[in-house]
Amino acid sequence: MAQHKSAKKRARQNLARRTRNRTIRTRLKTAVKYARAALAGTDGDTARDALRSAEREIRKAASKGVLTKKQASRRVSRLARRLAAKA
Numbered sequence: 218m219a220q221h222k223s224a225k226k227r228a229r230q231n232l233a234r235r236t237r238n239r240t241i242r243t244r245l246k247t248a249v250k251y252a253r254a255a256l257a258g259t260d261g262d263t264a265r266d267a268l269r270s271a272e273r274e275i276r277k278a279a280s281k282g283v284l285t286k287k288q289a290s291r292r293v294s295r296l297a298r299r300l301a302a303k304a
Contacts, residue, residue, distance in 0.1 A: 241283045248274040249292070256299045268300050 219225045248271040255267035272293050279289035 237281075238283050241278050241281055245274045245278045245283070249296070252296055253299075256296070256303060261304060264300055264303065268296055271296060 219228045248267075252264070252267040252271035255264040258264065275284065275289045275292050278284045279286050284292075
């Protein structure tokens with residue numbers, strides 16, 4: 218357990234960041250899961266909408282620091298390639 222005042226503060230900050238990051242990461246995973254399911258389906262409009270919402274969550278996670286910008290771009294690119302291959 219933290220003894221110094223600064224170490225206690227650091228522990229509080231880490232807890233707050235961890236809960237915030239977990240929320241963002243969970244939303245991200247759910248959006249990507251729905252996008253992949255929509256891409257596996259037959260309806261192109263649903264897939265396009267799911268991809269758009271997934272891209273929004275990915276970019277938001279990158280802006281919050283949960284993902285790096287390059288990793289976010291790579292994930293979006295891979296999903297977009299699946300959509301293009303479907304069409």
